Amino acid sequence: MTTGVLIVHGFTGGPFEVAPFKRFLQNHTDWKVVVPVLPGHEMDRGIQKGSAKSWMMVAELELRRLQKEVDNVIVVGFSMGGLIAMYLALRYPIKKLVLLSAAAKYISPRILLEDARIMMSSLRHRDFPPDSFYHLYNYKLTNTPVRVALEFLRVVRVVRPYHHQVKTPVCIVQGKQDGIVPAVTADLLYEQLGSKEKHLIYSEHGKHHICYSEDRHVWFPKVLKFMGKD
Template sequence: MKTGVLVIHGFTGGPFEVRPFVHYLKDQTDWNISVPTLPGHGLPPNLRGISAESWMMEAELALKQLLKEVDRVILVGFSMGGLIAMYLSLRYPIDKLVLLSTAAKYISPKVMLGDVVKMLTESVTKKHSPNTFYHLYDYKLANTPLQSTVEFVRLNRMVVPYYHQITVPVCIVQGKKDEIVPFSTGEHLYQSLGSEEKHLIISETGKHHICYSDDATDWFSEVLAFMQEDTGVF
């Protein structure tokens, strides 16, 4: 059985936000992995005039293509990407759902971008293109349109009423040191989703950009075990 994985990045970000986990999956599996760049995102970002529907549609198109190529699809969503992944799981035959630092509660994009700048300058930049990332987020702090923030909040509100209708097996990963999405969000999702099979993994050192946490390789292996499990027992 051929497996496909659709990985959806977060608000104002891009595929680089989930790159460590994507590289891990590629090293450990032969799965078909798709990581689309949502409209207005990537390098450099230009969100002006882009709607929440555009973000959802791009992810949906990538999912439809993946469904043509594989037998089973696993959705992985980071931050806002987690909201989009949940939305897609309601409409398509998804095998499993992985939610990373999912923005299920309101966050301030300005605070988020400030945290990213700090995160990049303190740790990630030691190993991952410091100048490119720092200048990208410095630019985004000053250039994220207010309307884009409104679209993000609107997307959140579109998905919230349907949590209980999500029934696919789900694995939630939440960092204890997340300064953007409240730590309680992981438990909130665990209690709210309608899935019978639910798992909550806590990253002790994880901030919002959890794929870059110091303990990432530990939870990477736990999530992979969930993704590989066929019997429904994790």
């Protein structure tokens, strides 16, 4: 049985947000891992285009493509990508669902920028690319029209009424120091999701960019075990 993993990045972000976890999966499995770039989220550009509909459509098309190539698909969603991951779980047969810092409520652009700045100053590790997340977010956020920001809220509204209809086995990972998505959001999601198999992992010092948390070496293996790899 072959396995594929679709990872959906967050609002104003890109594949770099989940790069450490993607690399971990590639180093420890033979799974096919894909991280599509949502419309308007290309590197070094402000989000001048894109909509809730286009973001969900691209993720859906990538899922359908992956399902044709493998036997089972696991969907991982970071931040806004967590909402899109839940949307996909409502519409397609998915083996497992992983929600990282799922933005089930809202995102504050100002706090997102500050969190990115802190992350860049405190997590300068040799195994990470030298790209300046802070300057990238600064450019993206200062070039993001209000219209597009409202599209993020549209994603929230589309998914929120159907949390209880998500039945896919799910693992939620949340940083307790997340200044963008309050930690209580993970508790609410855990209670609201209709899945029989549910796991909630807290990162004591993790911020919003959970894949770069100092304790990722602890929770990465736990999530991998949930995903089906001992």
